[in-house]
Amino acid sequence: MEATTKDLRLHTKALMAATSRGEEVIISYRGKRRAKLVPLEDQPRARVGENPLFGLWADSETDLSVEEQVRQLRAPRSFDDVD
Template identity: 55%
Template sequence: MEATTRDLRLHTKEVLSATRRGEDVIITYRGKRTARLIPIDEERTQGRNPGFGMWADYQELDVDQQVRNLRRRRRFD
């Protein structure tokens, strides 16, 4: 299915219904393909994100120092 951004704005329910039926929806903006809506793969979304807690066992990480480094003013010499 192909829909314009206006269709997406005015007929959101119909566009989402198409994805529930398993269709991919191509969104066009000013005649050019811009995005694709695809149905969510339920099996893949079940369970934890593999990136969650990946630094939990890392002892050398000092969060306060990392935040200070990010907020530190940059110097351009």
């Protein structure tokens, strides 16, 4: 990935996220490559299966599918539903 010094100043979080994914970011200044932003080697890269939220509803005791559960969570509620 390539970015300018202005991108580095304005979008630091996005560029750091790219390095967290294992990407290298080349920083250019006035059209010339000047620096490289690289991930640290001692940090393990996150994998999808290692994400603690992956399989969040795997132990669910309901018979509803994930889509139906999400639909219920997103459904509008009225004040009568509150206990």
